[in-house]
Amino acid sequence: MTDEERNDDVAFHAGANADTNEEIQHYINSNILQKYDVYSYRHAASILKNSFPTELREIENALMNFSMTTEEIAEPGGNESKIPKKISAFMRPLNWYETRIQGDLIIRVHEHSEEILETGKIRKNTLPAKDPITIKNYIDGHKIDFVKGRVALDMEWNSKDQTFDRDLYAFRMFHECGVISLAVLITRSEKLNEVFSALPLRKKDGSIDTDSNGEPKLCKQKYGASTTWMGKLLYRLNAGRHGGCPVLVFGIRPEAISDWPQQTP
Secondary structure, three states, rough: OHHHHHHHHHHHOOOOOOOOOHHHHHHHHHHHHHEEEEEEOOOOOHHHHHHHHHHHHHHHHHHOOOOOHHHHHHHOOOOOOOOHHHHHHHHHHHHEEEEEEEEEEEEEOOEEEEEEOOOEEEEEOOOOOOOOEEEEEEEEEEEEEEEEEEEEEEEOOEEEEHHHHHHHOOOOHHOOOOOOOOOEEEEEOOOHHHOOOOOOOOOOOHHHHHHHOOEEHHHOOOOOOOOOOOEEEEEHHHOOOOOOOOOOEEEEEEHHHHOOOOOOO
């Protein structure tokens, strides 16, 4: 894909509030751009490169070393398949920890009375403080799979697409609470659809799965439109569901499949 074609692709998919392709190219390794679709919101790529270079280097190393096979794609299983576990195998030894936040909301009420003085002026008097109101577990249940320092990372391979709402809300809450500065999300590029449309689905024993007519089922039946892929993520980001949290997105392309014929430039 030429730079001009990629500019058109980013503009079409990412919306007006996404960062430009020029900014992404400036901060993200060019080898990554050959293997993944990359989108940046709220200058996430710039923040990651300039403020968290170690974390960016670890993420890029994991992405460059990541690969999958057609057998792994075709085997049964959703988001708990071998594929997302490969990212975990890269990140866990580098102290990227599953992190959950919880917090109570404490409300303090301050009351003031007003007294009209003989001069006509008004004097405010502070009344005795009331007991604070505490709402237990006001923030609870927000979990991110990988957090290191102030950088969060999650991968969604083949869950229901509503999982993106959970992820973006968690990113937003972590960011608003001052726990993270930005988030990174890895998912499937729409360019994998060509693979899913050609690859037979496998059973647990490794044999080809067939329908009632004995015809091979294809992987596109497993990786449906209502699962987690780039098309279901970008419109949520364009709508601002991540709030003020900068988000950097990597979409896995066919170039990450080790035994799939690659197109020559």
